Amino acid sequence: MEDLPDELLAEVLRRLPPRGLAACRTICKHWRAAVDARGLLVAVAHLVPRPLCGIFINYVPDRSLRFFNRTTPAETSTQSSMDVTLSFLPGNLSRHRGVLEHRSGLLLYENGQAMYVCNPATRRWATLPPPPRVPPAHSHLPYYRRRLYLMFDPTVSLHYDVFFFPDVLDKQDLQPAGEPQCSAPEYEHERNSSWGSKEWPPCMYPLQVFSSRTNRWEEKPFIRNGDAAVTISDVSSDRLSPISSRCTRRNHAVFWRASFYVHCDIGFIMRYGRMLPSRTFVE
Template sequence: MDLPDELLHEVLRRVPPRRLAACRRVCRNWRDAIDGRGLVLEHLAPGPLRGIFVDFFDNFFDNRRHGFFSRAATPPIDGSLGFLPNTSRAWREWNRHCNISDHCNGLILFRNGRATYVCNPWTRRWAKLPWPAAGFPHGRGHLVFDPTLSLHYRVMCFPGVPKRPSPPVYPPPAKKPRGRYSLVTWTSTYVENLPLSLRESYEQEVESMGSMEWPPYSYAVQMFSSATGQWEDRHFVRQGDAVTTVSGMWSNPLADGVHGCHTAVCWQGAFYIIRSGGFIMRFSLLEDKYVTIKTPTLAQKLASHTNDYGYRIRPCLYLGKSKQGLYLTAHEGYELRIWIMHGVSESCHMPEWELKHQVDFKPSFSRFYTSNNTRKEVESWILDISEEGLNDRGDQGWDSEDDSIIDAEGGIGNNLQGETKKCYGVHLLGYHPCKEIIFLGNRYNGFAYYLGSSKLQYLGKLYPAGDTLLIMMSYITSFIYTPCKDDLLPAQNDR
């Protein structure tokens, strides 16, 4: 017997949110009845922007650190993730491999030595992942979590491009080499001087491997599911043509030269990730299918360059989501080019790219640091690495009329040319999830850049207070944090 709509609404409204989320998975009619009344989406959807988790690498001590860059918030967010096991400051100083690997809709993937955790800073719940039988592949895992569809999460590890085979060692060594520096350096001259039979066999092996499609038709991904609590190999079938071949990837400058500072996004039920070679893969987790999406031609014409101090800066492709959907940013030095993706769906594999914005920040930062010599900026954000989180420091929100706003358009006078030496490069920290605002880092200062008005605003210091070896520290990764107030993680330490 069907219940009247009013009575059904009252019954569903009294069901706890977590139980209601479970009811959505019973059948399509139940899901439509719950979603049509908006009873669970508002609670499970990620909340507003609360801050940015930033990972640093200390080149002097060869270890990693992380902190939470934000305004004062109540309740505070534990930027050190001190509720996890073995995350005290003393432990982090001893263990050099504590770092945030990924964030997705309120959940964080955290590596602590050989242990990997999925945690929710809002609820302070966490779960330790089992070690996969085959071991973790090279590179970090990616977290997939969409609370509007399910409170279960996945961790995906993607295989890289097969490496070019090494030539045979000739003549064979009398003893097996030992030590990390006993490797032979292969050159074209070495291969040419091999005996004919060995050279032909090696060239056939290279040709056979290099002729394979990339990415392959059946793409094997190592995946952990919280629903089963196990790792498994999931095979995704490609829809459409391959992008290139393995040999094409070996010769592609983007395969090694592009550093994806943020390469993955979970959006509208699909998972998008930038792969080596400068293309995007879109995975449908429900159908075990994937498609490849070509990035704009201009984004692929990136090249490494040297900054003012002679250090090599690698180009970067950043994939994020904001007000209008998916944003692709090509970041090279101080220059940013931003595209918006339109028209991608299960039936349309070739989206349109709209060039939204392009800017060169070098004049803007030069002007900022010159003017900063005569006035003190108001810090509305602060980087927190303590276990207590930020205290409430009152209302220190953004003010579009304050003096820290800088016009990012226009040039600068010749008398400011020397000030560009103070700019160590710009780091893209992330996009505001609901507004067209980009968060940037420069000289360990945080900034907000408004796409609509081309205004640059100073936020605060972007390094741990008291550190003196700032020149030795560099950014590794950063993650925009939007809290999720519910999950299916074990109740280790509920709020």
């Protein structure tokens, strides 16, 4: 085994179960380097059963954040290193605070006007700036944060992304640039009909994505696969739409097998093939 090239040794070790791979890493420096250089243990970390450490709960009445610990005596020493109060974050506690998202140990946390991505176990944190294209009606309100989603998969990369899902198109967006405003009833009816009949999601769906690699927001287009699920009129008729200014309710999302699933308006699911080069999604 000592004479094997590094690439071949890594391929052999890659086929071991997590416990065996961890044991092989301790045999010699050569094997440890082969495991660490290719991130072999990180790639199989999701296969190792991990107990539930606890849960964060946002209490709406008093706008407080609580952590309910679930540990055994053997785990107490490990859990004591976690700062579940998030006291390592800067600033004073605001009345408006809570966990917006969590993914693989990272938290997306809001405290007043500030937002942070942090790790309670390592106490590392970074400030998240607001998206550059926040709807004007919500620029001074935190409602738009209900449309922020954290993406983090440590088996692929130690960097994270934050996705911002925009509102449906506004009626003003349908008016060509330079065309004068017209308030005639017949024109308004035609414009409303044109606006409501548009497909949702559109064929080209631009999302704003913040990457920890670049530390900035960028607009990235996603291409729709298949037919549209609904129309804008359908979305607008949903009085509990989480991407509507009428409601601050948040719909949730999960990351599973290299795809991102988002529960969208009026009950349909959108799948984002984030790991695909084309960055496509299907409903």
